[in-house]
Amino acid sequence: MSLTEIPPVTSGPVVIPRDRTWWQRHGTTTTVWLVRVALVAVFLALWEIAADRWIDITFISRPSDIVSRLGDWVGDGTLWTNTWITVQEIVYGFSLGAAAGVLVGFVLASLNFLYRVLDPFMMALYAIPKVALAPLFIVWFGIGMHMKVLLAAATVFFLVFVNTAAGVREVDRGLVDAVRLMGGNRWHVVRKVVLPSSMTGVLTGLKVAVPYALIGAVIGELVASNRGLGYLINDAALAVRHRRRVRDARRVERHRRGAERRGEPDRQAGQPMEADR
């Protein structure tokens, strides 16, 4: 008889099924979603009311105006073509940065000596605001799509790298020893402990990096481009500024004419009523 040929033990907890209604199953989730939708609706409604009533519409626009402008862009295809460009930049940038970040994170964190040597340098590079690199990237890679992809990738890389390395370095020694005791070799340790255990770190890194890929790409477009969402934003912002100039000029003109009619001397000619920004 060996250790494994013994009758079973009949103690321990018991599992019983739970009978739950639809609301008991999904109630909390449904409420959370309803509150979210309500919050967005209230915000948009307040904005719509406030625009041009309490706050100058030049500064905050209006949801209905935004919807109609988006409608125009959707109609003539401007939005899709530009979004597609930006999406491509994000996807390429994210994939590139994430792949490099995971790879470098795993390799460096596994090689203790190298990690200790390079850690402060990586942190220094991480601390650089990637936006500040945009002009340099233009010099290196031109103003085409490459520049935006690489800017997004540079942002994503560090976030993924830092989280992956932390994940790998925090692997429980006990779990590694457990695999060694089972007769596992280095490869088993990597595949069965280090990889799954560091997944939390990797996933956190990937998750926080997604918006940064967007930021990287859009910043790249804002700095220099003629297509993409960043370009669209920049273009629209210029249009606002332009509109505001025209409006200010008109006010000055009106004021001057009124003064002329009242026979006042032309004191304010050439002086705008409001400074342009």
Place this chain on the structure above:
Amino acid sequence: MTAVLRVDGLSKQFAKDDAAIVALRDFSLTIEEGTFVTVLGRSGCGKSTMLNLLAGLAEPTTGTVRYRAETLAGPHVEIGYLTQSDTLMPWRDVQRNVEMPLEIRGVPTARRREQAADLIRRVGLVGFEKHYPRELSGGMRRRASLARMLAGKPETLLMDEPFGALDAQLRTELQEELLRLWQGSGQTVVFVTHDIEEALLLGDRVVVLGSLGRIVLDREIDLPRPREVDTLRVDPAFVALHGELASALKGEVS
């Protein structure tokens, strides 16, 4: 009887900055095949260090550990080690945790599924195959760990206060289970504990360790098996042994 584990002049130091902490000094012990040896000692006497060395997880500073004929250079598949803390993989359910040693050994899926299911039944975890370690109670995690260790079919088992963190009731239950599982299996067990009662209940032989792994007492326990906690407590032979071990532990203090 043949010796399974033979330890000679074992020392272990841990370097800490410019100092070295000595955990074990000149420790020698021989474990015979098929016996249940309990190692009794206060916390910090080097019990866990000794077990880590026997398991091949740590490297001795001096001295050797020999498993049968060979000198141990790392973990050995014939030696199972149940550590003090749980080392179940948190991302694997009970079934997949128990299968793990078989997986590493390259046992085909169908066969390891079957063997794991059998072991889970034996340790009383039926119905919890799909549960993750965090969803189990401390006692159930211990059972799962035990099942996982047994899945590797080791011939020597090292156990480091495996039931230390459990309540008294559950500890008694698991001790009895362990004895039932071990009896007649022919396996060798080295069981480390700080609990005199546990040492007497389980062991064929009790080794009492003093500081730095000095052997204070090495004694055969001839209490008849099967042993039961409740009847044993009032047994005069047990009481006498209890006193002897207690004074050995105490004598070490002064």
